[in-house]
Amino acid sequence: MHEMSLMSEIINLVSEDARLRAIQKVSKIEVIVGSLSNVLPEALEIAFFYFQKQGLELIDEETELHIIRETAQSKCKNCGFEFEPDYQIALCPKCEWTDCLLVKGETFKVESYEGSDGT
Numbered sequence: 001m002h003e004m005s006l007m008s009e010i011i012n013l014v015s016e017d018a019r020l021r022a023i024q025k026v027s028k029i030e031v032i033v034g035s036l037s038n039v040l041p042e043a044l045e046i047a048f049f050y051f052q053k054q055g056l057e058l059i060d061e062e063t064e065l066h067i068i069r070e071t072a073q074s075k076c077k078n079c080g081f082e083f084e085p086d087y088q089i090a091l092c093p094k095c096e097w098t099d100c101l102l103v104k105g106e107t108f109k110v111e112s113y114e115g116s117d118g119t
């Protein structure tokens with residue numbers, strides 16, 4: 001399950017940034033997961049649940065993980081038709097052109113996080 005190491009990276013990234021801002025507790029982390037990013041949101045949640053129990057400095061059981069699911073979208077370079085592809089490489093359902101541009105769906109990133117400085 002590579003979501004375990006991805007979640008670990010997210011937590012490190014957020015924690016580092018939060019420390020710089022003198023944040024004492026992270027209350028919410030927002031992550032964007034594209035449907036073609038090879039990341040399973042459910043597995044990511046399980047990984048997060050595991051880290052919540054680890055007694056980390058900034059993240060505990062009150063920290064919320066919010067996963068924003070990004071639907072994949074492709075655009076045909078021939079006819080301009082936009083559709084939701086099942087894979088990175090897709091045929092245009094209208095003209096069967098093979099050269100389609102993946103507009104979105106591969107995103108995997110921390111969108112934002114919220115925290116409090118304890119005051």
Ligand SMILES: [Zn+2]
Binds near residue numbers: 077080093096
């Ligand atoms: Zn087309």
